[in-house]
Amino acid sequence: MLNTFSTTAIINLIDKHYGLTVTAKELSGYDEANYFLEDTNGNAYxxxxxxxSHHEAFLDAQVKILQYLAGSPVNKAFQQVIKNREEEGITTISSPEKIYYLRLLTWLEGQPMVTVTGTRELNAALGNFLGEMDQSLATFFHPAMHRDYSWDIARALDARENLVHIKDHEQRRLAAYFLLQFEMEVLPHLNKLRKAAIHNDANDYNVLVQGNEISGLIDxxxxxxxxxxNNLAIACTYVMLSAPDPLAAAVQVVAGYHKAYALTVEETDLLYYLVAARLCISVTTSAAHAAAGSTNTFHFITEAPAWKLLSQLITINPIAAQQAFREACGFASLINQEDDYAVLLAERKANIGRNLSISYQKPLKIVRxxxxxxxxxKGRTFIDCVNNPSHVGHCHPTVVKAMQQQIAKLNTNTRYLNDxxxxxxxxxTATLPPSLEVCYFTNSGSEANDLAIRMSRHFTKQQDVIVLDHAYHGTSTVAMELSPYKFDGKGGFGKPAHTHKALNPDTYRGPYRATDPAAGKKYAADVQAIIAGLQEKGKGIAAYICETLLGVGGQIPLPQGYLxxxxxxVRAAGGVCIADEVQVGFGRVGDAFWGFELQGVTPDIVVLGKPIGNGHPLAAVVTTRAIADAFNNGMEYFNTxxxxxxxxxxxLAVLQVIQEEGLQEHARVTGNYFMEGLEKLKAKHTIIGEVRGHGFFIGAELVRNRETLEPAVPEIDVIVEAMKERGFLLSTDGPLHNVLKIKPPMVFNKANTDALLHHLDEVLGSL
Structure with a gap:
């Protein structure tokens, strides 16, 4: 299409239909043929x-809108339509094969905005210009403008069809997330917003500038x-693409627009999501063109900067954006910076159990x-470094949609058949060793651990259980009886008679250190001694339970050969081996899908929780056929x-995401990168005694002295609070509360890692 007419043919057509003698030069174009013309008087067109493929009615609408704008206060900023000899704005050219439509427009002087550096004045001028134009077009009507068009932001959800063409997992997840937010935050309000005929593409190639003024808008x-x-949102999008501070640049455009044509609060509050939606349409369209084999550079011209801006947008709290746009228009503030949550805290104290703790000295109210x-x-954004229940990320679109669709269809108990x-x-079970083949589903890891112990006691006809010192297995009565972290702690009830504590296999602080190649066997000998002691008393063992990497115990990987x-x-004594994978499993350790695989063993029962439902209350016990059969003793097991x-x-959605997005390998690569960075900080800051872990299960033990191993408390609390103020949520763990706990969502990336390491370096340096 674009090369159908030679410049000679164009010259002849202009002479025939417009009576003008011109020279012609072909210009690049997106999907129309474009030619620069100059007549004998020096006038350019x-x-x-x-x-x-371009409907004549819509081409007529383009002619009519320019003719309409010719009578507006901003008429000089638009091309004039040159009529042909028949006083028509469109010239129809017929050939044996096709029909073509020719339009002749005046040439506008100015540089495309993309070629100049944006300034505050220029951004404000753009907003002001668009506001004046939109106000002028408030009464313009043409039936061809009412069309279904993929680049209409109101139809952003159509872009979901092209998500499949985005090959990069992180990029596809990012676009899907913002499209989900469009569905939830924008779609319900669209019919309440003002509607109009809009230009819909004030991009930095279509906007022309001279100095700090807008000289024209084309196409x-x-x-x-x-x-x-949407017209404003699109302009903001393109201004933000190249701006060092994207939000500040958008605010300048919004302020200029509002000055010329008043916005509503509802419109400004949706701008953040509308910009994101426009970017999603752009990147998914580029991906679809790439999948189709396109070589047209116009299909990919903004792809790289669009992805960059989407990555920047997700780091901006939507409330911060809404507040900034409101301030630009003089609207009421959205954020109460004076609120110190005193009222909310008082209400919590009055209505909620007081031993339900709150993180950080200055509490956070997280809303999204x-x-x-x-x-x-308050408009602040935090990088989550500890919320391992949100395994594949907060509000992961695949998981959210699966939950929404199912709960809209059916939710009932297991007494009915359901696929x-x-x-x-x-x-x-396909992710587990073949012997682990029978599933029981519960609502929490605590409940699952409780059930696992109950099953082991049915199977062995014994009561005694061996746990690790400092272990934590949940909040149910049975789980608390297995948790020295609780029963030996403040307010604890002491060790029950049927619970036996084995040495915590800590190769940093314990009696057998990392330099001892036999440390695993030596720590295991303590378990063997407990079993022997029980046998001397004529007792057997029901179960041995431990996390396959120790969480509350100090973020500790087990020494090789231990399990x-x-x-x-344990098996020789007739007991059952239980692997608590609640915090460890589902690919978090990177080198394996399950923590027990790092030890080369297969447990008899696996307990799953936290990440299994990405924060939804879901947990499981998976066991052997023999143990399941023993548990089926006539008493029904039912869980509502x-x-x-x-x-x-x-x-299902969580497992699908882990597998399809390659999150186990991502945890391995990024986790190794993270620990390498922490090792570099360790070489620089003596307060870091040891860095340990696998994948995204990381601990950094802080000490005052590397020889005495005196725990760095309260220094670690100062560090956690300082990092929170810098936008990083960390926590502490370990028997001495001196281990930095790092277990982020599995979508945590290298950019997040670099940022955290940079700020942690500065915080440690300031101690």
């Missing part, structure tokens, strides 16, 4: 030729009748989650919510 080929604010980010009500229950059990020795001894269709749909 642009000739545009479209084929039948009405994307115009559509839609929500008025976005993958690895959390947003508070989700079987589908998830099969998908889950192999322990499991052998365990295994319900919504929970199963959620679990």
């Amino acid at each position: 642009i000739c545009k030729i479209a084929d039948e 009405f080929g994307d115009m559509v009748y839609t929500n008025l604010v 989650g976005a993958l690895q980010y959390l947003y508070d009500d 989700n229950l079987i589908d998830y059990a099969k998908m889950l 192999e020795e322990v499991y052998t001894a 919510f365990g295994g319900n269709p919504v929970s199963m749909a959620t679990g």
Whole structure:
């Protein structure tokens, strides 16, 4: 199409239909042929030729809107339509093969905005100009403007069809997240917003500038009748693409627009999401063109900067953006900076159990989650480094949609047949050794641990359980009896008679250190001694339970060979080996899908929780056929919510995301990168005694002295608070509360890692 007419043919057509003698030069174009013309008097024009794929009615609308704007206060900023000899704005050219439509427009002087450095004045001028134009067009009508058009932001959700063409997992997840937010935050309000005929493409190639003034706006080929604010959102998008401070640049445009044509509060509050939606349309369209093999550079011209801006947008709290746009228009503030939550804290104290703790000296009120980010009500953004229950990220779009769709269809108990229950059990057991084949679903890791112990006691006819010192297995009565972290702590009830504590296999502080190649066997000997002691008393053992990497115990990987020795001894004594994978499993350790795989063992029962439902209350016990058969002793096992269709749909979605997005490998690569960075900080700051972990299960033990290993408390609390103020949420763990706990959502990336390490370096240096 673009090369159908030679410059000679164009010259002849202009002479024939317009009576003008011109020279012609072909210009590049997106989907129309464009030619620069100059007549004998030095007047410049642009000739545009479209084929039948461009409906004549819509080309007529483009002519009519320019003629309409010719009578507006901003008429000099638009091209004038040159009529042909028949006084028509469109010239129809017929050939044996096709019909073409020719339009002749005056040439506008100015540089495309993309070629100049944006300034505050220029951004404000752009907003002001668009406001004046939109106000002028408030009464313009043409039926062809009412069309279904993929570049209409109101139709942003159509972009979901092209998500599949985005090959990069992180990019696809990012676009899907923002499209989900459009569905939730924008779609319900669209019909309440003002509508108008808008230009719909004030990009930095179509906007012309001279100095700090807007000299013109060209190309009405994307115009559509839609929500008025979309015109502003598109202009903001392109200004933000190259701005060092994208939000500040958008604010300048918004202020200029509002000065010329008053916005509403509702419109400004949606701008953040509308900008994101425009970017999503752009990147998904580029991906679809790439999948189709396109070589047209115009299809990819903004792809790289659009992805960059989407990555920047998710780091901006939507409330901060809404507040900034409101301030630009003089609207009421959205944020109460004076609120110190005194009232909320008092109400919490009055209505909620007082031993439900709150993190940080200055509490946070978190109101939104976005993958690895959390947003508070003050407009601040935090990188989440500890919320491992949100395994694949807060509000992951795949998980959210699975939950929404299922709960809109059915949620009931397991006394009815449902495919989700079987589908998830099969998908889950496929990730485990073949001997682990029977599933029981519960609502929490605590409940799952409780059930696992109950099953072990049915199977062995014994009561005694061996746990690790400082271990934590949950909040149920049985789980508390297995948790020295609780029963030996403040307010604890002491060790029950049937619970036995084995040495915490800590190769940093314990009696056997990392330099001892036999440390694993030596720590295992303590378990063997406990078993021998029980046997001397004529007792057996029901179970040995431990996390396959120790969480509350100090973020500690088990020494090599430890579980192999322990499991052998436990089984020889007739006991059951239980692997608590609640905080460890589902690819978090990177080098394996399950923590027990790092030790080369297969447990008899695996307990799953936290990440299994990405924060949804879902947990599981998976065991052998023999143990399951022993548990089936005539007493029914029923759990009202365990295994319900919504929970199963959620679990399926989480596993799907882990596998399809390659999150285990991502945890391995990024986790190794993270620990390498921490090792570099360790070489620089003596307060870091040891860095340990696998994948995204990381601990950094802080000490005052590397020889005495005196714990760095309260220094670690100062560090955690300082990092929170810098936008990083960390926590502490370990028996001495001196281990930095790092277990972020699995979508945590290298940019997040670099930022955290940079700020941690500065905080440690300031101590």
